[in-house]
Amino acid sequence: MSITKTVPKIRRKVLIGNYAVAEAVKLARAQVIAAYPITPQTLIVEKLAEMVEKGELNAKFIRIESEHSALAAVLGAAAGGARAFTATSSHGLLYMYEVVWWAANARLPMVMAIVTRSIAPPWNIHSDHNDLLSIRDSGWIISMAENVQEAFDLTLQGFKISEDERVLLPFAVGLDAFQLSHTAEVVDIPDQRVVDEWLPPRNPYIPYVVEPGQKFTVGNMGPDEYTMELRWHMYEATERAKRVIKEVDKDYAKISGRSYGGLVEYYKTSDAKYIVVIMGAWSGDAKEAVDKLRDEGIPIGLLRLRFIRPFPLEELREVANGAKAFIVIDRAMSMGYQGILGIEVSATVNDLVQIRNVIAGLGGVDVSIDDFYKIFKKHIDSIEKGEIIKPISIDWYLPWFKNRAQSNRY
Amino acid sequence: MRRDSQFLKFLNLLLAKPCVGSVGKTGLWRTFKPIYHRDKCIKCLLCWLYCPENSIDVNENKTITIDYDYCKGCGICASVCPRKAIEMVVEGE
Numbered sequence: 001m002s003i004t005k006t007v008p009k010i011r012r013k014v015l016i017g018n019y020a021v022a023e024a025v026k027l028a029r030a031q032v033i034a035a036y037p038i039t040p041q042t043l044i045v046e047k048l049a050e051m052v053e054k055g056e057l058n059a060k061f062i063r064i065e066s067e068h069s070a071l072a073a074v075l076g077a078a079a080g081g082a083r084a085f086t087a088t089s090s091h092g093l094l095y096m097y098e099v100v101w102w103a104a105n106a107r108l109p110m111v112m113a114i115v116t117r118s119i120a121p122p123w124n125i126h127s128d129h130n131d132l133l134s135i136r137d138s139g140w141i142i143s144m145a146e147n148v149q150e151a152f153d154l155t156l157q158g159f160k161i162s163e164d165e166r167v168l169l170p171f172a173v174g175l176d177a178f179q180l181s182h183t184a185e186v187v188d189i190p191d192q193r194v195v196d197e198w199l200p201p202r203n204p205y206i207p208y209v210v211e212p213g214q215k216f217t218v219g220n221m222g223p224d225e226y227t228m229e230l231r232w233h234m235y236e237a238t239e240r241a242k243r244v245i246k247e248v249d250k251d252y253a254k255i256s257g258r259s260y261g262g263l264v265e266y267y268k269t270s271d272a273k274y275i276v277v278i279m280g281a282w283s284g285d286a287k288e289a290v291d292k293l294r295d296e297g298i299p300i301g302l303l304r305l306r307f308i309r310p311f312p313l314e315e316l317r318e319v320a321n322g323a324k325a326f327i328v329i330d331r332a333m334s335m336g337y338q339g340i341l342g343i344e345v346s347a348t349v350n351d352l353v354q355i356r357n358v359i360a361g362l363g364g365v366d367v368s369i370d371d372f373y374k375i376f377k378k379h380i381d382s383i384e385k386g387e388i389i390k391p392i393s394i395d396w397y398l399p400w401f402k403n404r405a406q407s408n409r410y
Numbered sequence: 411m412r413r414d415s416q417f418l419k420f421l422n423l424l425l426a427k428p429c430v431g432s433v434g435k436t437g438l439w440r441t442f443k444p445i446y447h448r449d450k451c452i453k454c455l456l457c458w459l460y461c462p463e464n465s466i467d468v469n470e471n472k473t474i475t476i477d478y479d480y481c482k483g484c485g486i487c488a489s490v491c492p493r494k495a496i497e498m499v500v501e502g503e
Contacts, residue, residue: 208418
């Protein structure tokens with residue numbers, strides 16, 4: 001991330017991730033918010049409800065009976081030309097799954113915060129990424145924050161990217177349960193007037209508006225070819241979105257002073273032979289483990305995925321060109337195959353580098369800097385020895401497992 | 411429908427406006443065909459009211475004309491007719 005000094009008025013606040021997202025939605029002047037509470041997301045919409053109640057945010061807040069209806073209401077609002085927002089987690093997201101696809105296929109701009117949380121059973125409110133990645137193929141733009149500031153920035157940028165006529169796809173902001181959602185960090189907030197200029201009110205006529213006196217339906221039955229053609233247009237939009245994301249990132253630097261560089265963040269990758277691929281809040285810990293290994297003279301770097309869709313294909317291949325191996329750290333598992341990022345990264349750079357896929361931190365299991373250090377070291381040692389694991393390498397990181405399996409609690 | 415962007419013309423595939431037969435001549439789906447007997451008709455227009463496909467046109471003298479391009483042959487008109495002035499026959503016979 002690069003930081004510029006000369007930016008207009010910035011307020012500095014200490015905010016938990018959820019409140020930071022709410023602040024961003026307020027600054028974006030969202031007009032309709034519909035949501036159903038679910039831990040760990042609830043505080044986002046609770047805060048927004050408070051803002052509406054106090055008159056700080058001029059929006060319609062719709063209290064609704066389920067997540068399915070919440071996203072349906074947001075979809076309706078977006079079709080009515082409004083700037084709309086919702087937030088959810090885990091089971092809530094799964095419950096709204098049908099409408100997730102409707103929103104994307106209807107090409108309606110909106111922003112949804114997804115506070116990643118594992119899926120039951122067992123009942124668990126801590127973070128893993130399987131819920132977020134369940135919408136991977138739907139056509140949503142999917143981003144993932146590393147820290148509270150980035151969750152704030154992505155939310156604000158999300159409206160601009162989603163509403164861009166070259167994109168017109170809904171936008172998901174991922175942030176890890178508790179590690180970000182309930183953790184207070186310092187957040188720099190741009191001035192409302194500056195944001196207003198940067199993000200003007202939504203043009204309701206792009207892509208289309210449902211309004212009285214206009215006779216048309218969205219998504220009526222049509223020839224099969226219509227469906228396929230519209231999917232092709234969506235694909236083209238996701239390709240264009242790569243450019244729009246970078247543009248918006250640069251443009252945002254003018255009002256915030258921060259630029260993340262686009263779809264990925266490079267951390268010490270320029271001369272690295274070993275590349276860690278990771279996303280989300282624990283990237284910070286992984287970076288510290290990378291630093292430790294760097295101190296020992298090991299040429300290791302880290303590539304943090306900021307966006308999963310569109311997928312940073314070019315960026316990964318560029319980094320893979322000079323590298324020997326990728327260690328892909330996954331907090332999401334595709335049962336029957338490998339970690340989801342493992343699959344994505346393998347498909348992208350398998351011909352250029354060896355890939356080690358590590359499954360860790362499912363159900364929110366804490367993975368410390370030491371854990372990352374051990375994981376990286378183990379695989380680097382193995383690769384240095386010339387070991388090649390084919391066709392795929394999956395390493396489940398369960399350091400406590402042996403003790404449990406031998407204890408009488410099994 | 412106002413749309414501010416020429417670029418988004420493809421959305422016409424997504425947005426359906428009311429028009430005749432947007433998915434083609436659905437009359438081809440028909441198995442039974444309604445035959446109208448003008449001599450039995452009392453011009454109550456129940457058939458016109460009930461036709462779910464809007465395939466019955468009312469003439470100036472309140473008799474009807476069935477639009478066979480779009481009539482799917484559901485038989486509702488024949489069923490609601492109090493004078494059995496509409497008869498369903500197997501298509502093609």
